[in-house]
Amino acid sequence: MAFKKLDAWLETHLDESLEELSRLVNQPSIAAQGLGLEACAEMVQEMFVRRGFQAEILPTAGAPIVVAERRGRSDRRLLFYNHYDVQPPDPLDLWTSPPFTATRREGKLYGRGVSDDKGHLTARLFALDAWLATSGELPCTVKFIVEGEEEIASPNLPPFVRQHKERLQADACIWEFGGIDQRGVPMQYLGLRGICYVELSVETANTDLHSGLGGSIMPNAAWRLTWALASLKGPDERIRIPGFYEHVRPPSERDRQLLAQLPDPAEEYRQRFGISGFLKGLQGGLELRLAEVFEPTCTICGLTSGYQGAGSKTVQPARATAKVDFRLVPDQEPEDILRKLRAHLDANGFADVQICYLGGESPARTDPDHPFIDLVCETAREVYGQPMQRVPLVGGSGPNAPFIHDLGLPVATAGLGYPDTRAHAPDENIRLDLYLQHARHMARLLGAFAKA
Amino acid sequence: MAFKKLDAWLETHLDESLEELSRLVNQPSIAAQGLGLEACAEMVQEMFVRRGFQAEILPTAGAPIVVAERRGRSDRRLLFYNHYDVQPPDPLDLWTSPPFTATRREGKLYGRGVSDDKGHLTARLFALDAWLATSGELPCTVKFIVEGEEEIASPNLPPFVRQHKERLQADACIWEFGGIDQRGVPMQYLGLRGICYVELSVETANTDLHSGLGGSIMPNAAWRLTWALASLKGPDERIRIPGFYEHVRPPSERDRQLLAQLPDPAEEYRQRFGISGFLKGLQGGLELRLAEVFEPTCTICGLTSGYQGAGSKTVQPARATAKVDFRLVPDQEPEDILRKLRAHLDANGFADVQICYLGGESPARTDPDHPFIDLVCETAREVYGQPMQRVPLVGGSGPNAPFIHDLGLPVATAGLGYPDTRAHAPDENIRLDLYLQHARHMARLLGAFAKA
Numbered sequence: 001m002a003f004k005k006l007d008a009w010l011e012t013h014l015d016e017s018l019e020e021l022s023r024l025v026n027q028p029s030i031a032a033q034g035l036g037l038e039a040c041a042e043m044v045q046e047m048f049v050r051r052g053f054q055a056e057i058l059p060t061a062g063a064p065i066v067v068a069e070r071r072g073r074s075d076r077r078l079l080f081y082n083h084y085d086v087q088p089p090d091p092l093d094l095w096t097s098p099p100f101t102a103t104r105r106e107g108k109l110y111g112r113g114v115s116d117d118k119g120h121l122t123a124r125l126f127a128l129d130a131w132l133a134t135s136g137e138l139p140c141t142v143k144f145i146v147e148g149e150e151e152i153a154s155p156n157l158p159p160f161v162r163q164h165k166e167r168l169q170a171d172a173c174i175w176e177f178g179g180i181d182q183r184g185v186p187m188q189y190l191g192l193r194g195i196c197y198v199e200l201s202v203e204t205a206n207t208d209l210h211s212g213l214g215g216s217i218m219p220n221a222a223w224r225l226t227w228a229l230a231s232l233k234g235p236d237e238r239i240r241i242p243g244f245y246e247h248v249r250p251p252s253e254r255d256r257q258l259l260a261q262l263p264d265p266a267e268e269y270r271q272r273f274g275i276s277g278f279l280k281g282l283q284g285g286l287e288l289r290l291a292e293v294f295e296p297t298c299t300i301c302g303l304t305s306g307y308q309g310a311g312s313k314t315v316q317p318a319r320a321t322a323k324v325d326f327r328l329v330p331d332q333e334p335e336d337i338l339r340k341l342r343a344h345l346d347a348n349g350f351a352d353v354q355i356c357y358l359g360g361e362s363p364a365r366t367d368p369d370h371p372f373i374d375l376v377c378e379t380a381r382e383v384y385g386q387p388m389q390r391v392p393l394v395g396g397s398g399p400n401a402p403f404i405h406d407l408g409l410p411v412a413t414a415g416l417g418y419p420d421t422r423a424h425a426p427d428e429n430i431r432l433d434l435y436l437q438h439a440r441h442m443a444r445l446l447g448a449f450a451k452a
Numbered sequence: 453m454a455f456k457k458l459d460a461w462l463e464t465h466l467d468e469s470l471e472e473l474s475r476l477v478n479q480p481s482i483a484a485q486g487l488g489l490e491a492c493a494e495m496v497q498e499m500f501v502r503r504g505f506q507a508e509i510l511p512t513a514g515a516p517i518v519v520a521e522r523r524g525r526s527d528r529r530l531l532f533y534n535h536y537d538v539q540p541p542d543p544l545d546l547w548t549s550p551p552f553t554a555t556r557r558e559g560k561l562y563g564r565g566v567s568d569d570k571g572h573l574t575a576r577l578f579a580l581d582a583w584l585a586t587s588g589e590l591p592c593t594v595k596f597i598v599e600g601e602e603e604i605a606s607p608n609l610p611p612f613v614r615q616h617k618e619r620l621q622a623d624a625c626i627w628e629f630g631g632i633d634q635r636g637v638p639m640q641y642l643g644l645r646g647i648c649y650v651e652l653s654v655e656t657a658n659t660d661l662h663s664g665l666g667g668s669i670m671p672n673a674a675w676r677l678t679w680a681l682a683s684l685k686g687p688d689e690r691i692r693i694p695g696f697y698e699h700v701r702p703p704s705e706r707d708r709q710l711l712a713q714l715p716d717p718a719e720e721y722r723q724r725f726g727i728s729g730f731l732k733g734l735q736g737g738l739e740l741r742l743a744e745v746f747e748p749t750c751t752i753c754g755l756t757s758g759y760q761g762a763g764s765k766t767v768q769p770a771r772a773t774a775k776v777d778f779r780l781v782p783d784q785e786p787e788d789i790l791r792k793l794r795a796h797l798d799a800n801g802f803a804d805v806q807i808c809y810l811g812g813e814s815p816a817r818t819d820p821d822h823p824f825i826d827l828v829c830e831t832a833r834e835v836y837g838q839p840m841q842r843v844p845l846v847g848g849s850g851p852n853a854p855f856i857h858d859l860g861l862p863v864a865t866a867g868l869g870y871p872d873t874r875a876h877a878p879d880e881n882i883r884l885d886l887y888l889q890h891a892r893h894m895a896r897l898l899g900a901f902a903k904a
Contacts, residue, residue, distance in 0.1 A: 032763030088765055094659075152764050193664065197764045206726030207546075210876045212645065212848030215749030215779050216689075217730050217740060218721065222752035222774075223685070230682035233675070235801065237668075269670065273770075274658030278669050288669060297667030300674035301767050302758035307775055311484035312604050312649045312810040313540055314777055314849075315753050315876055318725075322674075323759055325766055327667050349687065358764040396664030397766075424662045424767055 003382070006130045006443045013133075014436055017126040018109060020047065022102035024084075024118045025111040031085035031152045037063040040084045044146050047125060051132065053144075058164075060156035063148030067167065070128075072138030074450040079143045079170035081403065081411075082121040083150035086113035087424045094426035108429045115430045116423035117176045120415050121146065123435050124174075127442035139450035143170055147399075150176070153197055153359030154399035161402035172372040172449070173409040174442075175400065179417025180434065181389075182268045186380045186441075188373060188388040189413040191365025193293065194328030195397035196337045197301075199356040200228060205318040208306065214316040222305040225320035228350040232324075232341075233298045237279050239326075241344040244296070247331045251294045255392040258368060259289045262391065272419065293393045297327040323358075327397060334360025364401035366410045368392055375452055376412040379444040383437050388414075414441055455834070458582045458895045465585075466888055469578040470561060472499065474554035476536075476570045477563040483537035483604045489515040492536045496598050499577060503584065505596075510616075512608035515600030519619065522580075524590030526902040531595045531622035533855065533863075534573040535602035538565035539876045546878035560881045567882045568875040569628045572867050573598060575887050576626075579894035591902035595622055599851075602628070605649055605811025606851035613854035624824040624901070625861040626894075627852065631869025632886065633841075634720045638832045638893075640825060640840040641865040643817030645745065646780030647849035648789045649753075651808040652680060657770040660758065666768040674757040677772035680802040684750055684776075684793075689731050691750045691778075693796040699783045703746045707844040710820060711741045714843065724871065745845045749779040775810075779849060786812025816853035818862045820844055827904055828864040831896040835889050840866075866893055 024047075029040035041057050041064045048055035048068035055068035063085060089099035089112045097103035099112035109119075131138050145168060147157050161168060180186050204219040214220065233239050251259070266284025269275065282288045301324065306317030326337055338357055345353050366373065368390045377388035403409050416438040422428045476499075481492035493509050493516045500507035500520035507520035515537060541551035541564045549555035551564035561571075583590050597620060599609050613620060632638050656671040666672065685691050703711070718736025721727065734740045753776065758769030778789055790809055797805050818825065820842045829840035855861050868890040874880045 032765055088761055207877055211751045211753055211777050215751040216747040217734055217744050218727055222755050226678055226681045227687050229678045235679050275670055292669050295668040299663045299667040299768050301663055302760045303674050303755040304760040306754035308754045308756040309540055313484055316751050325663050425659055
């Protein structure tokens, strides 16, 4: 069996791949701040060229997209979707080592983007390296699309995919992420929620006022914002925008069946995040799992207004801003939610609240019983000691809709994530053993997919 | 008449006084941040010593207090209350010249504290200088108490005043501020609202979460804070804390009569602050004036939570904080309001919202028809071309309660302020002509008071 040779090669070349990953992590590439994106795209392109790929950096209205292809022995085409941008690193003071200096400690590698998503990219290239080193060619045709705006809701990716449909044509797609759960079971995530991300802002005066002067008679931007936010959702967690739930499709029987097979995450969440309880009186079990993914959300991601320093300042703020994201479930659409949000604010006397649309994505899912999903799940068995477990939908978002709906591809997840990977948070990290396992899984998948 | 000599001296020595003021402004002294307070207190002490005062820096649990005294020809004792601390200068980018570099432009002097309150202190010393230069002595005994925590609600002043009652005994008190209104009429502000300043904070988890994970099932600190704030006051501006209005004393007939004599500030406020309208449907006139000062307030002074940078970050905040001040009218008391706030939050399911009490002051007023008030108002006539106009209560707060209630003094205001002085805001400034006028007024008051 060829996999022995592949495994042996991977086990003896791990450090080289981690060095490549470290170089990539050390290049900041923060989409939210437009920081380092071109430089990072060039690094990614070079990584492909070095491996004999045809690779191009293609412009978009935002960050450029790297597209790469190398033909293999069979005509079957596997497309990998990854992204080279990362989340902002703040709060900086909570990092143990600097976010843009990849640092190895106790079997882990720390750094912003080490898991989400640079580590996935290099681990997959590592799997290709194993094929090239051991057999001189790839078993199937491999394509990559690596974008630079995933963390700001991929505003330019859907039109790009539609525009380059020919070039991106494939038989199946492997998504940017994946990983094991708290039991160590590799998970097959079959769908993503959509998102609608907005900044709400209010300006009530041309300057901050002395709070002793304005408090009783002049408008306060922080109060206007507080009331506008409170009109969106109350402590019962029901979102009050008329029509918000209109297109929500309830989970199917198969969805409930798949979710019911998953362990109860309640105790793990309590421990990991130090929370005292769940919303809406949820205790755990299937109901918690259903609420976690099949219910759309309205989340305040940030608040800014007035004086935020130490001690007191008696000021009445002229400006206030909130970052808010809505996670959408099939078949909600971000443009529809945006329109309903505006109408709701207007109808409730908050015409003074400005909405800046910072990005949106549609929700999308792949059939849990598609043959490609079977293949990805089964090829994991030898690496992880068990096949992947199917999850019908997860809480996060991503631009899978153009791949599923425009390219018509089944999209499977597979990756090196684990519950304490801290994506989007300080001390983001990967476990080196899982990095190697992901490469081994991908090496197997390439071989099996070539013959499927 | 001796005032001619005094006026002539003041007019020819203005630059020296402004230089002294500039040195004082250039020494930052931010009570909210504990910055530069000792150094500033030492500068103030030296200013008194230079003028033959007995002056001491006395410690408190917070910033030290400077107490100074110089005996004069008559036994009458006039006490000046001033403060050497200033508000934080942010937002820094809205200053035309640096806040801690006093800068003269077009008949004005700019800088943090130039009006509130360092300019008042030096203008009063300037008036004393005129007496000392022209007659070799002060006409009456003059005392000063100059504290360093006025901008954080003077937490240590009331016990200090009670503790040093003997030393501070006087026949009357001139308050730290005063000035002309938009018509150029010198105003006699006879009372101050109280204040209760708190920081509300919530912590819902031990780390910020990925918003895709936590949104539907885990608590969000920013939402908890938003709802807690919204429970305090709605868009009708009525404060919903049970018992909040219990001790509010409505304005008397004399209060309404005095307020009715004031011009309608509505148009001026609209223009100056660029606001589109007033709260509660107020249009202007007596009703606006009454609401402005005789109604207690609940003001959000600042909001902080989660991601506040450019663009989007999909994070669910574990922590959220609001700065909130309540302006209190006679006979509300800050400790009582604090207790009622805690009870209200607990009763409404917000036991998770922590209250940090950052300071409080009681409201207090002087009788509009006290003979000392008559004297201060009348001595203004020759300087301003008209006597001062009496205002029964103003919107701001200050520690006048211990002077009025513990020392039993009538407290009058007089000062160099004017509507565009921008206290607590960027580009704080004073007009040099008003600086001189305040010194001339104080010089006259000292002479008249000595004989009263």
